[in-house]
Amino acid sequence: MNTTEQKNTRPCTASILATAVLTLTATVGTGVTSASAHGLGSPSETDFAAPDQVSEIEFPTTISHRGGADVYPEESMEGFTASARDGFLPEMDIQFLEDGTPVLIHDDTADRTLNGVSGPIRDLSLEEWDSATIKHPQGGEPAETVTLDEALDELGGEVVMVPEIKPGATSAEVDQVLDVFDERGLTDSLIVQSFDFEAAKTIADRGYTSLYLTGSTLPTESFDEIAAAGIEWVGPSKNLPTRDLRRLDKAGFHVAPYTLGTAKDGHRLPGWIDGYFTDDAWTN
Template sequence: MNSFSFYENNQNIQIAHRGFSSLYPENTMIAFKKAIKKTKMIELDVAFSKDAVAVVIHDDTLLRTSNVGKIFPLKKDSHIDEFTLDELKQLDFSSWFDKNLKLQTISTLEEVLTFCKKKEVYVNIEIKDLTLSPFHKKAVKKIVKIIDECKMSKSVIVSSFVSEYIIQLNKKYKHIKKAFLCENINTLYLLEFLLKYNIEAFHCSDEIVEEELVQELLKHGIYTCVFTVNDEKRKEELFSWGVKGVFTDYLN
């Protein structure tokens, strides 16, 4: 199994969870720009606009992180895939976090990857669960196309809680590194699944990670990264277990 190069060549990695999200609005360009002053790897989330553009956002609706109600008061639905990119670009994605910040609009995946390519930054792209959206069957193909067009295939690892997306990557896009996201673990089948689909990394919640599991996966060349870890002592403990990286809102 070929490892994701950034994991292979580095230890005790702090991965900026949605950018530097403790100090700046998550998944915005300012959060990414500030994060890379502290780390060489960021994490972001991807969904799709109504006109099939991959955009960087965590939630499946716009309510929490934008002023959608103010700009589009007559829209009945605030789901991402009900808005075109042009409509999404009209929204304010920073004031909910800090009204004194310069306006931040939504970013496309292409925009962020182009920035990361220039800055030599590594990226964990999480594909959101799009099972109920029109883009469920198209998501992996579209995202890989953007990665390849941005010449970022060696600097990206793609993760998802949706096993179908990971299986698609293994079947059709073997040049893309993969991580399986997990919050509930069945250790009996986990290793079998990871090995069967040539998955390079296991990204799990802090609530379920165990030192024995981390060590067992390492024997098979599979790295473990843990989310979301904001306590410094806990970070140190996880690194001592052999955890490769932690997703964190707080970068030191």
Template sequence: MPRSPHRLTAGALAALLGASTLGLGLAAPTAQAAPGDVVISENFDDGQVPAGWRAVSGPWSVVDGRLVVSGGQISRMTFGENLTNYRLDADVRFEQVANATRWAGVLVDAPADGAVPWWQAVMRTTSTAANGIEIAQRTPSNGWNVPFTASAPTDAGVGRDVAVSIEVRGTQVRWFFDGAPVLEGRVQRTADGVQGLVADGSTVSFDNVVVTEIEPATLNQGDGELPAIAAHRGYSAVNPENTLAALVAGARAGAAWVETDVHTSADGVPVIMHDDTVDRTTPGSGRASGLTGPALTGLDAGSWFDAAFAAQRVPTLDEALEVTARSTSDLLLEIKGPETPAEVARTLDAVRAAGMADRTLVQSFDEAVLRAARAHDPSIRLGLLRGQLDADPVAVSRDLGVVAYNPSFGALRNRPSLVGELNAAGVAVFAWTADAATDWAWLTDAGVDGIITNRPGALGGWLTAREQAPAPAPAPAPTVTVVAPADGSTVERGERFAVAASTTDATDVTVTLDGAAVTSGSIEASALTLGRHTVTATASGAGGTATASSTFEVVVTAEGLRGRLIAADVSLGQLQQMLTAVQKEDWGRLRNAVVRHVADAATRARLLEEIDALAG
């Protein structure tokens, strides 16, 4: 859509400052959008606030073809519908600001009535400041949670449009400033949150607001991207595994995924438990599948780890889904086999009922579980767990229809090239379970898409340090110089001369003489024609290439010619006649003698060339 060149006149701005708050109804629900569909497109050229846009707070109106709000504290306009994956584009302009700390931008996920809590992606006029760009939450208690800040390439300033683009894929948010990516973060999503615009303590105008449905996030990380963090059984290094406390802690540590395990009880209740039996992590005894739901959920699942966690009980899947849905993490859910198709279906139905189908990857070691899951809910994403690698993991992945092949770290070490093979087939790789920095480095260098770890907080810090580490210094550019023959020098045709080049920071050097490759060392000038010749040296290295050349001249002297006459196949008397002509510089007589007495045509032609050169 073309950018509208609207600017507010002084009179329009004065009228705007006295505008009253609009009260508008919500839009009727629209049909489900598909990737690529433009859901909203507004340029305000008709002079009206669009139907269904709700001014929650602040004086909003359309002036000179732009939607404008002035002054006030946290003015908000909501619109649109609940979308899981979308891009919101808008031209945003600060017209007046109270001070440089004021901000404006986009509501990413907000109640239609504008109540707390909501998430926003905003900028300040001084957007090059360390916190000039933000992804922040207005909390349920009307406070601020600002977990993500960055700086923009330039200041937004006052009186100029900034092309703001916000991409939302599930809980993932990417912030673009005039087309440049400036910030990424994760936000909590709600089942009914909509989009909106927001401004604080400023007069701000908006134009060309477009909301487009986009493709969901893929599991595959792009080239050079760091792996996603998956908190193994929650943050199990500092919490009892597979408890609600561990799941919440994993999300709060910034893990993109929390991983947990589900069994089905004897009476059909999906519960969170890793082992087949409850003996290790609870005071109970027996197989999880042999106990009822109430019996399982009544068990203390925290005291074995520390008395401080005595209140933690074995959670149901529904409870785990509820706390994860309220977090910024997605769910990596392992179904422990064997499970009947009905039990698998019950687990998947619970995931979908919790609104977590788009935020869950179901994985299992049991291929029968994965086939049952595919049959029951073909849209659910699946991952195959492996302790040892298959002979052809790509073929197995295609056969099972999985989007992730998740091997043990130990198995992957024996075949790191597998990551590239699976990624090329569109299959992600999440390796388990790695807790040491040396292992994280190896997996990151191998290009895995995710690392499953008991220490998500530590891994997050390690990845941040790696991302912020200074880029390696560029390799120095090579240099090269032709040291022999010297530029402008002369070489007598009968002599040998050296060819040599000097280089720095080079891994390969080629030398040519008149375009033909030669090796450094001694070369016979007798094979060259009289006149100018060029030696060229090219050096290449990690820092690029460099070229240098030297031009020299092959000449003939009377002394040199005398030596070549002596070497010619002529009689002694004929040779004496020719040497006398050289001594007297009688070049005409010498020429006639060479023509008469030198039988070899090549030798004769070369001698005649040299005689003509001396004759001038």
């Protein structure tokens, strides 16, 4: 079966969403609210509660890490779409296949999250990628893999998305991804992340809202250097001491720590935090 034929066998988004609604239930006693309780499957199911422009984000904002990796198959269309419908910003990671196609997966290897393929993502063909499925975190039905183009076809310009260009991307690959965003006119509806300072600078230079990901210590660059690069958001580890989070906030950055277990953990953060990444945006 060639790549085109295989693509055409994929279920439509409506079918995928129907499956997601059936498999995710409400557990009131634990505070988990199902996607269906938030409106999936309702007459307004084509509406997204998440903002469609960065300028419309209300703080603190909830960023659904990898599309809600503790609730939905990691980096799946089901997770991205459910997140957007329920008002959360879907976050995803960009890696590259053998032929340079940008695809959405966190790890640089397939083994942890995918069925049917193994080894480095950069060694996979597009046909192999399309034939793989994403494991479900709770043992449910696996999901289809997603390319960057497929996610943008579904959500681009409809909601604010938070893509990360993963470490290891070349400067040409960073430009390749930004060119895709340019072609689709997504400047106002993306927060683009990177752990690489030079990439974060390029993202800002190209006119996108740039989020510089850092670790459990303050970045090696000075606050003035980060600001001069046009970077507006900083995403430190949740383990960064509160006093240092506050220093970033007072320096004028939007601060969004990663990665909290649930939204309930996010609600415990100081009020001056502008956002947070969580694997389960629904448990509050």
